[in-house]
Amino acid sequence: MARTLICEIVTPERIVYTNEVEMVVAPTIDGEIGILPLHSPLVSALKPGEIRVRFDGDEVEWFAVAGGYVQIHEDKVIILADAAVASSQIDVDRARSAKELAEKRMAELPVDAEADIDACERDLKWCEIQLEVAGKK
Amino acid sequence: MANLRDIQKRIVSVESTKQITRTMEMVATAKIKKAQAKIEAARPYALSMMEVLGNVARFAKGAEHPLLEEHVERKRIVVVSVTSDRGLAGAFNSNILRMSEDLIRKEESNGVVVDVITVGKKAGAYFRYRGIEPIAAYRDISDKPTFLDAKSIAAHVIPAYTVNDVDGVYIIFNRFKNVAEQSPELHKLLPIEQSVVEEAADDADIAAEYMFEPDAESVLELLLPTYVETIIYRALMESAASEHGARRTAMKSATDNASEMVTSLSRTYNRARQAAITNEIAEIVGGAAALED
Incomplete structure (x- = not known):
């Protein structure tokens, strides 16, 4: 072994x-x-x-x-x-809608709200990774 | 003496209130267990995190980091005030608000500007009513806080502390001692006490020669904000468990009071009924006696 x-x-x-x-x-x-x-x-x-x-x-x-x-x-x-x-546990639909939400929020944020933009980018990245990994096994 | 129908109405109304408070008591009891389980579930992460912090601190000894540094001047601080969204929980919220108010008054008398971050509708409403606009107000998270909530709160204070905009960050929350006991607590978030890092380093496993990628200092730099986030997360969870504990205690005494009230009202009702019957008999007897004459 x-x-x-x-x-x-x-x-x-x-x-x-x-x-x-x-x-x-x-x-x-x-x-x-x-x-x-x-x-x-x-x-x-x-x-x-x-x-x-x-x-x-x-x-x-x-x-x-x-x-x-x-x-x-x-x-x-x-x-x-x-x-x-x-x-196997990733909720694709939820990740997708969360991604859309993050994208929308991102577009509405003023350019100087750095902390919020960072948070948004993090959310977005996390959603993308989930979507990427979701199908793999 | 109040009339019979009025007393009966009161009894019915108290009974239905009692039903509500008893249900709330039971719901709170169930929620305490869940909240406690969540605190338990967070323990492995916190323990491993302290272990990593200790290992890193051992190798990055004496490393300077903005979050560890006490600022020379104290001009502006942030207070994070953690309350609940809903009331009916006894002194749960007022304890926190009083403690926040005391701190604010003390700091302001020393010429320090105090900013407030509120968690829970209660704190938000309280401070706005007093003309203090919170720099951030969180609601609908106090019942089931997530790590992301903690991260988001941290994101308001960590960068500000790093660039010297803020010289101290405190969090005020209810510490969950046990189901029946919660006590408000003031905890200093920033600067992180040197002793925290030193103690973690002392507990670290001396034998292991760790490599760090990219290097110990960079890992420490990333780790300290996470440490702060973990502390905030813990405070939010303790507050959630405390809220349910406080509500259970409050609802239990409300239920007990209602039972007592029903007992005393029934007694009054019976007495009034008896008096009415006695009265009637007296009238009948009186009437019969009048006929005999």
């Missing part, structure tokens, strides 16, 4: 996923990294993107993540995500 690592994906609201896996691929701000067992200890910031988890040989699970952190230590990968959702 191949060596495994524990993967935990937690958001402030709940534990999204926890499982013994063989590989985790996560989108750090410097680029995508693949994490295998015996990885050296690492803390890195994540950007919005997709997480892939491989387990039981060839099973793969996909997650959309809205940014956060990953900590790797002694074959344990903890992903602290601002928001995360499994590809």
Whole structure:
């Protein structure tokens, strides 16, 4: 049996996923990294993107993540995500309408409302990622 | 003595009020459990987050960060006042509002400008009534706050603190001690106390030699705002649980009072009825005696 690592994906609201896996691929701000067992200890910031988890040989699970952190230590990968959702759980209709709403709000915002624009962009990005990851499995 | 029909009407009305308060009590009881479960669900994230913060802080020791820095001058502060959208929860809201008011008055007497962010319709209405326009007013979130709400509140204060527009940020909310006890609490959000970071660093696992990407300082820079957001989120959740706790207590005593009132009204009703009967008998006896003569 191949060596495994524990993967935990937690958001402030709940534990999204926890499982013994063989590989985790996560989108750090410097680029995508693949994490295998015996990885050296690492803390890195994540950007919005997709997480892939491989387990039981060839099973793969996909997650959309809205940014956060990953900590790797002694074959344990903890992903602290601002928001995360499994590809099978993504509500495509809701993401699509949320995206439209964000786009509309964005268009109406005055150019100097930087904080609001940032928030809007974040929402928009998160919706796009969800839509992108939704079909994958 | 009040007439019989009036008393009966009162009894019916008190009974129906009691039914409402009892239902509200039961609803609140159910909601406390849910709110508590949410607080529990947030714990793993908070714990892991402190662990990461500790590891980062250990390697970025002495790193300076605008959110950790106390400003020399104190000109403007922000108070986040967390209340509920709905009343009927005893002193839940008034405790918070009184505490906010005290803080504002104290700071203003020292020449500090105080801005207010309100959560819940109660705080919004209270401050507007007093001629203080909140810089942001959140409503319809106090019942089931999300992390995004916390993020949005943080987005109002973190950049402002970083660019020295604001020299202190406080949050006032009801801490959930247990189902029967909630107490208003003042918590300093910014600047983040150095001790928080130092303690987290002391608890960190010394053995692990972490790598950081891009580097420890940058991760810390990203992590500190998240830390503030987590604290705000926690405060919002505690407030939600407290709201239901306070409402349950208030509704329980309202229900008890209603029961007591019904008992005393029934007693008055029976006494009045008895008096009427006695009166009637006396009249009949009197009438019969008059006929005999």
